[in-house]
Amino acid sequence: MTALTVFRTVVDLGSFAAASRHLGLSPAAVSKNVSELEAHLSARLISRTTRRMSLTEAGAQYFECVTRILDDLHEADSALQAIQNTPTGLLRVSAPMTMTLVGLSDAIPEFLNRYPDMSLDLRLEDRRVNLVEEGVDIALRGSDNLEDSGLIARKLMRMDHVLCAASSYFEMHGLPTRPEDLVQHNCIQFSLSDHATEWTFHKAGRIRKVPVRGRYKVSSSLAVRDALRAGFGLSLIPRMYVAEDLASGRLCTALTDWSPNETSLYAVYPSRQYVLSKVRVFLDFLVEKLRSPTST
Template sequence: MSTIDHSTLDLAGLIAFVRVAELGSFVRASESLDLSKAAVSKQVAALERRLGARLLQRTTRQLSLTEAGQTYLRHAQTALAAARAAQDAVADTQTVPRGRLRVTAPMSFGLLHVAPWVGGFLNAYPQIDLDLQFDDRTRDIVHEGLDVALRIATQLDTSSLVARRVAGTRVLLCAAPSYLEGHGRPTHPNQLHAHPCLHFSMTPLGRAWEFRRGEETVRLALTTRLEANSSIALRAAAVNGAGLVRIPEFAVANDLESGRLEVVLPDWKFADLGIYAVMARRVYVPAKVRVFLDYLGGAWKRTPDWRGGGLSANT
């Protein structure tokens, strides 16, 4: 059986390679690591020499993993996750939360209801550095080394991860008063076929909208006038009279309060959404993670009906 020469292990090269592979770019990796592109390229090249294998296939237009690179990436991500867990376990013995905290959140929710609280959080915990990424993709938090992923869903798929429900939000059907005055106010979901509907394209239900009133359920497959992968974009279109929008309350609470939008079919309900903090399953929950969740959860509870989002009415 062959033995491993630990003198050939290259932690800096491993970190550089993983970041290049995850971000798909030497430039973005160098920005993330606060190094020059040349330094990152040199570290990856040195790693390849030590391994005796090509990990990345480089062309002028594309960067891709070789077969050896794909294998190495899986093991390297696991090793880095274990190293972070070991570091967290030690750091957690300290009384002051500290270290780099990597968090991902859905784009619209993150801009409206995470970003406005970041400054206060950083002031409260000066020894925490925050890496905040807004992305509507479902990220692999273990392989990408993320500490917390905020996810919004009626319910989460069962997995090996740990999910903590930190808040909830209603889903509403809304329109601008000017639109309703010009096109009429529907009194039943079946009348929506006569109206332009604005639809969030990343919902798992597709274009079907399901309404409930008591024991009655109506499910509509709609032809939508506008689809977008951003609640902020849909909200702006609705405020400007483009049609009826099915949208989380957190995105339109200020507009409802001001009268720029109003709720349509108030007796009919959509399924509520839960807002979850998803984390890798581990023995120690780092102090930096605990205080982040407690801080944001407390901030959201202090925000009645999701009013007070960070974007202005004219965004």
């Protein structure tokens, strides 16, 4: 690339000395680049004497091709620079269905209105996608302990969990007063959770890990919430999913003096280097809308 640029500049300015000054190279370096290009092509491109220089026939033909190639490359560089610096184009995002519907989807029109040159393909799915294989730019993932996948992870918020059930369930089966009591209860399990079969509680430095069983295991937190509302059992569920139910008294909490394991929501994306502007602005938007005061 350097040799092509040097050759073009020599021809455009009409002398090796002028090209040397323009490119900030020594006269010897300019001459060496042209000579190496001629050796590579096995053709004389420029006839030069101590007084003047001129293009050969081969040189004139090659100059036209080189000029076209360099101009195309410059145009491609400019286009890519615009993509890097301006939020534009299609952004593909994978996100958990319940979290998105409860805490994010109503803000999406605001984001798209803020960046009119962008479009969004938001895929609501509770499976863990392969970002590279499936062409996903960003995925949102909730986890107690995010695996080391080689992806870049940005913590967005802490998702506080609460143990709860309908008052009718507690009236029929009793209120658990310690974590060990849960083995006697019908525990509704969110099957995609990192703690689907074992719930962990903390209190004053003590840790209790309780294996849980129940008649209903489901891969949707909304379905867990529906079963709680129906009085079918109790469950450990993110507080934000049942906040209105708790406020209205439709659901009631238990073991409030014990703290469940913390689950955090992360945005993961393939690389920290060369992050496209469309990815960067959506990450900033997620932080603006979702980050809790205690997130780091």
